[in-house]
Amino acid sequence: MQKVYSRPKGLTDAEFAYCAGCFHSVAHRMIAEVMEELDIIDRTIGVCPVGCAVFMYEYMACDMIEAAHGRAPAVATGVKRVLPDRIVFSYQGDGDLASIGTAEIIHAAARGENITVIFINNTTYGMTGGQMAPTTLVGQKSTTCPSGRDPKQAGYPLRVCELLATLDGPSYIERVAPTNPAGFNRTKKAIRKAFENQLEGKGFSLVEILSNCPTQWKMSPIESLKWIDEHMTKTFPPGVFVDR
Amino acid sequence: MTDKKLMKGNIAVCHGAIAANCDAFFGYPITPQNEIPEKMSELMPQHGRVFLQAESEVAAINMVYGAAAAGKRAMTSSSSPGISLKMEGLSYIAACELPCVVVNVQRGGPGLGNTLPGQADYFQAVKGGGHGDYRLLTIAPWSVQECYEFMPLAFDLADRYRNPVMVLMDAIVGQMIEPVELHANFEIHEYPKPWATNGARGRARNIINSLWIDSAVMEDLNNRLQAKYEQARRHEVRLWEYRTGDAELILVAYGSTARICRTVVDMAREEGMPVGLLRLISLFPFPEREINALAKQGARFLAVEMSAGQMVEDVRLAVNGLTDVGFYGRTGGSVPTPAEILDRVRETLHKPPVMSTQARREVS
Ligand SMILES: Cc1ncc(C[n+]2csc(CCOP(=O)(O)OP(=O)(O)O)c2C)c(N)n1
Numbered sequence: 001m002q003k004v005y006s007r008p009k010g011l012t013d014a015e016f017a018y019c020a021g022c023f024h025s026v027a028h029r030m031i032a033e034v035m036e037e038l039d040i041i042d043r044t045i046g047v048c049p050v051g052c053a054v055f056m057y058e059y060m061a062c063d064m065i066e067a068a069h070g071r072a073p074a075v076a077t078g079v080k081r082v083l084p085d086r087i088v089f090s091y092q093g094d095g096d097l098a099s100i101g102t103a104e105i106i107h108a109a110a111r112g113e114n115i116t117v118i119f120i121n122n123t124t125y126g127m128t129g130g131q132m133a134p135t136t137l138v139g140q141k142s143t144t145c146p147s148g149r150d151p152k153q154a155g156y157p158l159r160v161c162e163l164l165a166t167l168d169g170p171s172y173i174e175r176v177a178p179t180n181p182a183g184f185n186r187t188k189k190a191i192r193k194a195f196e197n198q199l200e201g202k203g204f205s206l207v208e209i210l211s212n213c214p215t216q217w218k219m220s221p222i223e224s225l226k227w228i229d230e231h232m233t234k235t236f237p238p239g240v241f242v243d244r
Numbered sequence: 245m246t247d248k249k250l251m252k253g254n255i256a257v258c259h260g261a262i263a264a265n266c267d268a269f270f271g272y273p274i275t276p277q278n279e280i281p282e283k284m285s286e287l288m289p290q291h292g293r294v295f296l297q298a299e300s301e302v303a304a305i306n307m308v309y310g311a312a313a314a315g316k317r318a319m320t321s322s323s324s325p326g327i328s329l330k331m332e333g334l335s336y337i338a339a340c341e342l343p344c345v346v347v348n349v350q351r352g353g354p355g356l357g358n359t360l361p362g363q364a365d366y367f368q369a370v371k372g373g374g375h376g377d378y379r380l381l382t383i384a385p386w387s388v389q390e391c392y393e394f395m396p397l398a399f400d401l402a403d404r405y406r407n408p409v410m411v412l413m414d415a416i417v418g419q420m421i422e423p424v425e426l427h428a429n430f431e432i433h434e435y436p437k438p439w440a441t442n443g444a445r446g447r448a449r450n451i452i453n454s455l456w457i458d459s460a461v462m463e464d465l466n467n468r469l470q471a472k473y474e475q476a477r478r479h480e481v482r483l484w485e486y487r488t489g490d491a492e493l494i495l496v497a498y499g500s501t502a503r504i505c506r507t508v509v510d511m512a513r514e515e516g517m518p519v520g521l522l523r524l525i526s527l528f529p530f531p532e533r534e535i536n537a538l539a540k541q542g543a544r545f546l547a548v549e550m551s552a553g554q555m556v557e558d559v560r561l562a563v564n565g566l567t568d569v570g571f572y573g574r575t576g577g578s579v580p581t582p583a584e585i586l587d588r589v590r591e592t593l594h595k596p597p598v599m600s601t602q603a604r605r606e607v608s
Binding site: 041042043044045047054055057060061062063064065066067068071074075076077078079080081082083086103104106107 | 267268270294296298299300302303304306307308309310311312313314316318332333336441442443444445446449450451452453454455
């Protein structure tokens, strides 16, 4: 019998504590698969965020550092600069990367820092209970904009890929939506490329994954996929923004 | 013996860091410490090491966090407002038990303050500064020579205690020019770092983390930190006593203020006043036992600092009510002159000492 599915070596034996259907699990698994495929588990250092993925260090089989909220790109920079032959990635949510850590991500990108960033955009602060995020859509409800995000009061969502694409530093920036088999494959390919670029010394690579939060969105996992396709992709169109 | 060279304290810090095998420097410009990142941008690449100007002090300390986690000797430098921004990172670094060195060339404050000398970051340096129960081992040079020599000491303490070390200077110490001997009269120890996150080749993976949701585990970490600080209290107190033997009044000071006080001691002695100086080199650990012993011999104290009264609180705690502890301070970038300190010395010695109840009990 052919084995078609097994636990990637890039993951530990720990069971994910994520909510059912949450994309954090999907993204973790894909990173683990890529680390195994590229045979870099024993020379990769991951930097995890403050957010729902704060326990990522429990799950990844490589060395891991837990950063302060938003500071992962600076921590990753510190590691990469002193160990340039190691592979360094940061993994960050939208509150972490696009709000409190905006300066750190922009400058890591502007420097063309040779690191890989996996950015989980779920339009909400999942961990703290579903407050408004920098990526919350106009009109979208959250616990701190209960009648929907009103741009007059709370401004507009931040488009990270578009923003970073204005810089000369990045080598690769892509936004993906793993809401169907094609998007799923695209996501895996993008993550792999973001790591390969670093191995080739090409510089800063970032993959934004349009993600769900069934719990805070108060939807079933299936409904959440539809919501990403119907609403999120309007503000955050998937695509390759930089590839050089 | 090597030749003596004339240089600023800030420049001597850089040579000291090179001598200490510092692997990486991350910093952000702020006066009066700009000579440090400027000189490091030249020296570090020359020695095949890492220099990077960060986008902020927040980023700089987090780069230090990453480089220290990777097992390398890393440092940053800044001045008061920038040091405030580093406090988040320092709390994480202390909690993760990572070694690193931070230089603070203090200026006048609070707020943006000015670029003149100050010593008002004392509390921030020695009480932790950021959130949670942690301490920075803190040492204070008072000469350009010590700016050089305290860098290897700082890195050694950092590695030995796996704790951030603060080198607390001020605009005078950083900016003054003195002859310095860039000698190699110290041993640079290599400390094994089996905990470093530098790639899990041939070993189990390492995790650098400060999140412990189980209260018992979190308390264990706190107990471990406190045990470490107790060790430091026992072994790392550094001070210099000057004419304290028969002194009835002992000035307590550190950094540039201590140098001014040494002059005051000589002036007072010429007038026949029995005055001495206790110059603090380590601020954390604080020389509690040493000050208490001097208090038991009956000496009175006068704390002199460029603040509204910060170090004086630790002197009072150490004296524990046994004798008088006076205070003289200037703030906002004003430097106390020997004459005004001497006035306070005369005033203090002319007043009869107030004897504590405990001391009175011991006499009767
Ligand atoms: C300095 C600081 N501010 C605030 C918090 C509280 N906090 C924890 S997670 C989080 C938001 C996380 O949201 P996001 O980055 O979008 O990740 P998600 O949980 O949605 O995966 C916040 C504000 C913190 N831990 N540290």
